[in-house]
Amino acid sequence: MKDIMNLTKKIAFGVSVGFLSNFAFGQTLQEGINSADSHKYAHARQIFTEMVAKSATADNYFYLGNSYLTQFEPNFEKAKEDFDKGLQIDKKSNLNKIGLASIKLGKGDKAAIGEIQNIVKDSKEKDPEVLYRAAEALTLFGGTANADMAIDYLNKAIEKSAKNGTPAHYYYTLGDAYRLKLTNSPQVAGSAMTAYEKALPSAKNKASVFTRIGTLWMQAQQWKPAKENIDKAILADPTYAPAYKAKAAYDIRYQENALATQDLINYAKYADEDPDTQLEISKLFFTNEDYGNSKMYLDKVFDKVDDAIKYKLRAYLQYADGDYAGAKSSMDSFTSKADKSRVKTSDEGLIGLIAAGLAQKETDPVKKAALNAEAQQKIAIAKAAKDETMKWDDELVKIKGGGGVNQAAVDAGATSPEIEALKKQVAANPQDTDALFKLANAYQEVKNWNGAILSWQKMSGLLPDWAPAYYSQGYAQQQAGHKELAKIAYEKFIATVKPAEVESSKEILSYAYFAVAYLDKDSNPAKAKDYVSKSLQLNPTYQDAINLNKQLNK
Numbered sequence: 001m002k003d004i005m006n007l008t009k010k011i012a013f014g015v016s017v018g019f020l021s022n023f024a025f026g027q028t029l030q031e032g033i034n035s036a037d038s039h040k041y042a043h044a045r046q047i048f049t050e051m052v053a054k055s056a057t058a059d060n061y062f063y064l065g066n067s068y069l070t071q072f073e074p075n076f077e078k079a080k081e082d083f084d085k086g087l088q089i090d091k092k093s094n095l096n097k098i099g100l101a102s103i104k105l106g107k108g109d110k111a112a113i114g115e116i117q118n119i120v121k122d123s124k125e126k127d128p129e130v131l132y133r134a135a136e137a138l139t140l141f142g143g144t145a146n147a148d149m150a151i152d153y154l155n156k157a158i159e160k161s162a163k164n165g166t167p168a169h170y171y172y173t174l175g176d177a178y179r180l181k182l183t184n185s186p187q188v189a190g191s192a193m194t195a196y197e198k199a200l201p202s203a204k205n206k207a208s209v210f211t212r213i214g215t216l217w218m219q220a221q222q223w224k225p226a227k228e229n230i231d232k233a234i235l236a237d238p239t240y241a242p243a244y245k246a247k248a249a250y251d252i253r254y255q256e257n258a259l260a261t262q263d264l265i266n267y268a269k270y271a272d273e274d275p276d277t278q279l280e281i282s283k284l285f286f287t288n289e290d291y292g293n294s295k296m297y298l299d300k301v302f303d304k305v306d307d308a309i310k311y312k313l314r315a316y317l318q319y320a321d322g323d324y325a326g327a328k329s330s331m332d333s334f335t336s337k338a339d340k341s342r343v344k345t346s347d348e349g350l351i352g353l354i355a356a357g358l359a360q361k362e363t364d365p366v367k368k369a370a371l372n373a374e375a376q377q378k379i380a381i382a383k384a385a386k387d388e389t390m391k392w393d394d395e396l397v398k399i400k401g402g403g404g405v406n407q408a409a410v411d412a413g414a415t416s417p418e419i420e421a422l423k424k425q426v427a428a429n430p431q432d433t434d435a436l437f438k439l440a441n442a443y444q445e446v447k448n449w450n451g452a453i454l455s456w457q458k459m460s461g462l463l464p465d466w467a468p469a470y471y472s473q474g475y476a477q478q479q480a481g482h483k484e485l486a487k488i489a490y491e492k493f494i495a496t497v498k499p500a501e502v503e504s505s506k507e508i509l510s511y512a513y514f515a516v517a518y519l520d521k522d523s524n525p526a527k528a529k530d531y532v533s534k535s536l537q538l539n540p541t542y543q544d545a546i547n548l549n550k551q552l553n554k
Contacts, residue, residue, distance in 0.1 A: 028051055032067070038205070039272070039277055041276060041277055045064065048064035052064055059093070066102075066133070069099070072279070075306070075307070076106060079099060080100065082099075083103075094127070098134055101115040102140065108341040113149075126160070132153070135150040135173065136150075138153070146180075147181045154177055157170055158174065168203035169199075171198045172208065175196040175212060178191045178195065179216065184220075189219075193213065206232075207243055210232040211229070211242050211243045214246055217229060218250065218253075226250060230243055233246070241267050241270040244267040245284065248260045248267065257288055261293070262431070264293070267284070275301040279301055291317055293430070294313075295317050298314060302314070312330070312334040319353060319354060324357035331350065345381055345385035346389035348378045349390060351374075351378045352375045352379035355372070356371070356400075375396075379392050397484050401482045401483065407454070410451040413448035414447060415446065415448065419443060419446070422442055430458075433462055436455055439455050444472075447479070449479045452472070452473075452476035453476045456470075456473035460473065466496075467496040467498075467501070467505070468508075470496055471493040474486045474487075486515070493512050494513065506538045507539055510535045514544060516528075517532040532549045533549070
């Protein structure tokens, strides 16, 4: 950015007008930067658009275009339009040249690194804003390999801007650049922390800095100071959306899914209605296994978002719902529309799982074999890359055991007036675990096992530490004929019972061990013997276990 204090020396009136207008410009620019930092991208773009309308300068077009790069999923096409307009006004505009190089880098073209270096060199490193924006591009898209270059540019930008007051975002971006190094080095973490602390005095919104400090502690797996700083952020500004996003990540780490859901609801409340932000909210709910809210937010903006990633998210939701044909169609749309650089190993794995799901119902032997071969090949890609987006082997077991249960299958089963009333209650408040518990039991009473499975799964999502939900899920899966899925649920129940609860849970634990032993008696007799023995240790008079033990030890 050109020196906004470069005033003419003609007449006093001209000087005063120039000073006031540039001061207002600086304030407006900072408001736009703060809005984007607060995940209010629509508001930020409104500010930058108004800046262009008032003064169609090359710099203003850069700020508008750059707002499309800093959002969750960059819109390279929109950004390029504005950078090109900026260069039409001033063909020497270093900021817009950096913008175009950023797009190339964002698309995976490493030659853009050299272009950014040349732009900085041509500027003679005099303009702190050019240094800052070069570093920002490297921080956004350059990855670990270019972290040191970003840090160097940022330190120079801070030094050059010191005379007129270094903006807070220079410091906190420096902290972000240090974090790019992906190291456990205390020195690197300390440098990031120092940069954040230096941002605090000049930061208009302290919540922005406290949130970054909190997530830095999370990265170091220091959970107590992480939570303390996230709480400080919310106290400093209860409307700062990213703080709730950070708190949701904290709560997910501790399997507090119900708290995480409330955090995400708050995040959605305080982030703005920009479609790309709403798409991000859908992704966050999906990560929290809250598929209902994820689908609601995705459906709300699906037709408003151009980004091809919407098809991928829909594919994941359809896969979770057992709609393999729909998931395949969505993934086909994603891979055909998205740049190849955006197709990740996890996407290959998902394509493999979808193929495995389709193979389950395929009657043509040739097509079935082809689908199974594709499944093995694609999942192998994800596993070879050590991708942990999904538990690939567990997902295969689920598919072979009957796959996901969708709402259509539930609605096709038996119902009752009590179920219909409880469905409305749960729909009105998806976090009402008491109503969900009653709904699951009501489904079991009418032997709608799909309804019971889906309800118990939702209960486990909200209360992951409540062991009985896994036992009930195992029972419902067993009644539905899904033996492998029943075993997984019973095993999860056994693993979730806390040591302090074993004594009071002896009887139901005995049943769970017996159930696994019974389901494994033909395929894994050694494990069945071990589990029936554990069942009898807990409940020596359990007749079914006594009989199975005799059968296995003939």
